[in-house]
Amino acid sequence: MDTLDWLILTRHGESTGNVAYRAAYERGAEETGILERDADIPLSEAGRVQAAGLGRWLAALPEGERPTLVLTSPFLRAAETARIALEQAPYAVPVRVDERLRDRDQGVFEGLTSFGIRARFPEEYTRKRRIGKFYYRPPGGESWADLALRLRSLYRDLHEQEPGGRVLAVAHDAIVVMTRYVVEGLSEPEILEIEKTPIGNCSVSRWRHDGGRLCPIIYNDISHLA
Structure with missing residues (x-):
């Protein structure tokens, strides 16, 4: 059966939201202090440097491993990463935005740290602990299982539309993790153990x-950024 030849995933470069969340967590704050909506959070300066490093990795790929299509999440931090990285590549490749690669919707928890969630939504905090991270859906948001549904749709379309293709997807940490779940046919306990490593x-x-299938070659590798 015709299918993709290569699937490559990367998380966006460091964003200003990543920086703000770390600072808020270290202070024990309930709110992240992020003013933009999630879709509009840009890269930090360090994130732009990381994206250029990713681009140098893309430039060094053998011709038979270079992407023939780039997909990006519509969120600004992912689109910026793709643009900066591809500026380093000595070859042209079409770029498409696909909303199925967007980050997980946090619903009413958006803008809160774990401290804020526990303080302001104690019943939901308890419910999440009972149901577990994989199936728990915050009010107005998505569960990890919801991500699996949209990724199954995405990868089914790619197998049909890009047979023999080499696709690079620029997305978010949860998308990278759940791609392993979908592509490798993992279980809930297996993927939750993998997810413990950022x-x-x-x-x-x-x-x-x-x-007959896509097989893992490398996962969460950052050696090209050294």
């Missing part, structure tokens, strides 16, 4: 078609 900004994860 996904690096501009890290690279790759799968290659080998016989």
